[in-house]
Structures are given as structure tokens and as C-alpha cells.
Amino acid sequence: MNITEPAAVKSLLEHPCFSDEAHDRIGRIHLPVAPRCNIQCNYCERRICADIQHPGWAARLLSEAEAVGLVRSVIAERQACDFVVGVAGPGDALANDETFHTFARINELYPQLTTCLCTNGLLLDDRLEEIAVAGVKTITVTVNATDSRVGKDIYSRVHYQGTTYRDEEAAAILIEKQFIGIEMAVAAGFHVKVNTVLIPGVNDLYMLELACRLRYTGVTVMNIMPLIPAGKMKNYRSPSCNELQNARRQCTEVIPQFHRCQRCRADIIFLPPR
Ligand code: SF4
Numbered sequence: 627m628n629i630t631e632p633a634a635v636k637s638l639l640e641h642p643c644f645s646d647e648a649h650d651r652i653g654r655i656h657l658p659v660a661p662r663c664n665i666q667c668n669y670c671e672r673r674i675c676a677d678i679q680h681p682g683w684a685a686r687l688l689s690e691a692e693a694v695g696l697v698r699s700v701i702a703e704r705q706a707c708d709f710v711v712g713v714a715g716p717g718d719a720l721a722n723d724e725t726f727h728t729f730a731r732i733n734e735l736y737p738q739l740t741t742c743l744c745t746n747g748l749l750l751d752d753r754l755e756e757i758a759v760a761g762v763k764t765i766t767v768t769v770n771a772t773d774s775r776v777g778k779d780i781y782s783r784v785h786y787q788g789t790t791y792r793d794e795e796a797a798a799i800l801i802e803k804q805f806i807g808i809e810m811a812v813a814a815g816f817h818v819k820v821n822t823v824l825i826p827g828v829n830d831l832y833m834l835e836l837a838c839r840l841r842y843t844g845v846t847v848m849n850i851m852p853l854i855p856a857g858k859m860k861n862y863r864s865p866s867c868n869e870l871q872n873a874r875r876q877c878t879e880v881i882p883q884f885h886r887c888q889r890c891r892a893d894i895i896f897l898p899p900r
């Protein structure tokens with residue numbers, strides 16, 4: 627497949643989620659334009675909620691016009707495009723055409739902005755050309771396992787091309803599609819970050835194996851995040867600080883680690899003072 631060249635990213639040192647140093651220096655805005663999801667992660671519990679810091683949660687959905695209006699007003703106020711604009715839910719960015727329409731409009735108006743999307747990766751290879759055409763500059767994929775025998779305890783459902791898959795079959799399809807998508811995105815010139823949810827007793831013994839596969843696939847940086855017990859995993863425990871640090875320390879030998887993740891909401895607006 628001949629993929630349209632992705633728009634050049636200024637520098638990963640100017641991206642708050644690819645560089646620890648840039649994290650407090652560069653702003654980030656998530657536009658909650660993507661309500662639907664095509665898989666079910668066992669730790670996911672999506673909510674419309676205004677006041678709790680939780681990935682995937684938003685006070686309300688924004689229409690494409692509202693999202694573009696928000697970006698316009700922030701640029702007008704700051705007189706600068708000194709922040710990153712992303713779509714990270716509340717569902718999966720790639721399962722919603724609104725993501726593509728919103729990015730295309732923002733890229734048309736403000737091509738100098740760094741745009742970024744966060745996905746479970748199921749549709750990454752299918753929609754890579756559209757991602758490039760919409761002007762998206764960086765991609766984050768959440769990958770929690772390399773093996774369906776581990777993934778079956780993390781994912782309970784995957785909906786792909788009109789069929790719903792469950793349990794280990796669902797995990798196998800998702801994992802296969804994730805790595806095909808990442809490989810294609812890297813080959814097309816995208817910088818790819820991988821988020822991994824560390825789940826004690828489920829995938830914690832496989833972090834190094836995952837890190838090696840990510841490096842081999844060409845991922846730029848890995849972000850290991852602690853489980854927030856919720857959904858079907860509400861009775862699971864979060865990793866301790868030591869467990870999280872150990873996993874990062876082990877994996878940093880293989881692939882650069884991002885340490886500053888705030889597990890942002892789908893509607894976060896963080897703009898550092900100028
Ligand atoms: S991909 Fe994201 S929105 Fe979909 S189930 Fe998993 S955590 Fe929830």
C-alpha cells in the first residue's frame with residue numbers, strides 16, 4: 627500500500643507525551659469527539675463525568691464544530707500553537723469518523739499544530755491512509771500483551787468487520803492487528819508511542835517480552851501505566867510504586883520509557899503558563 631507521507635512532526639522533544647522534559651512545558655488538549663469503541667477492555671468503565679481524573683472520561687462529547695472552536699479560541703488567547711491536540715476517547719479514536727473530520731479541519735486551519743491520536747490499534751492498518759491524509763502527526767497505541775493467552779484475561783470482546791469475537795479469539799485478532807498496524811505506521815514514517823497498562827497477576831511477568839517486541843517493531847517510546855481497578859477488573863489491585871518502577875527499569879534497557887503520564891481524561895486541557 628502506498629501511504630501518504632505523514633505530516634512532519636516538529637520534534638518529539640516538543641511533544642508532552644513522548645518526552646519527559648516536555649511534559650510540563652508543552653500543553654495538551656484532548657478533544658472528546660470519539661464516543662464509540664470496537665473492543666471491550668476488562669479494566670474499562672467509560673463515564674460521562676466532570677470532575678474525576680480518569681482516562682477515557684469526559685464531561686460531555688464535543689461535536690466537530692465545537693472541537694474546532696475550542697482549538698481556535700485557545701490559539702486566539704495564547705496567540706500561539708504551542709500545544710498538542712489529541713483525540714483519546716471517550717471510545718476508540720479510529721472507530722469514529724468524527725476523529726478524522728475534526729483532525730482534517732484542524733490541519734487545514736492550523737497545519738503547524740502537532741496532532742496526535744490514541745487508539746487500541748484494531749483499525750490502525752485499515753485506516754492508516756486516512757490518518758495520514760487528516761494530517762495526524764503522532765500515534766499512540768495501547769498494547770497490553772503480545773500473546774493471546776495473556777490477552778484473553780484483558781480483553782473480553784472485539785468487534786471487527788461485522789463479527790464479534792470473544793475471549794482468546796478476540797485477543798488474538800486484536801494483538802495481530804495491533805502489531806501489523808504499528809509496523810505499517812512506522813514504515814510510513816509515523817512516530818508511535820505505546821501505552822501499556824500494568825496489571826499485577828495478569829501481564830506483569832511479560833513486560834520485558836513486550837518491550838522487546840515493541841523495539842523490534844520500531845516503536846519510539848513505551849509508557850507503562852498502572853492499572854486503575856474498574857469495570858470487570860474492579861477487584862484487581864493496582865501495581866505498587868515499586869512494581870511500576872521495576873517494570874520501567876527493566877524495560878528501559880530495551881526501549882525508552884515515558885515516566886510522566888498523568889492518565890488524562892478524554893477532555894483534558896492542560897496549558898502551561900506562558
Ligand atoms: S479501547 Fe479504550 S475505550 Fe475501548 S474498551 Fe479499551 S479502554 Fe475502553
Ligand code: SF4
Nearest residue numbers: 643886887888889890
Ligand atoms: S494520558 Fe499520559 S500519554 Fe496520554 S496525554 Fe495524558 S500524559 Fe500524555
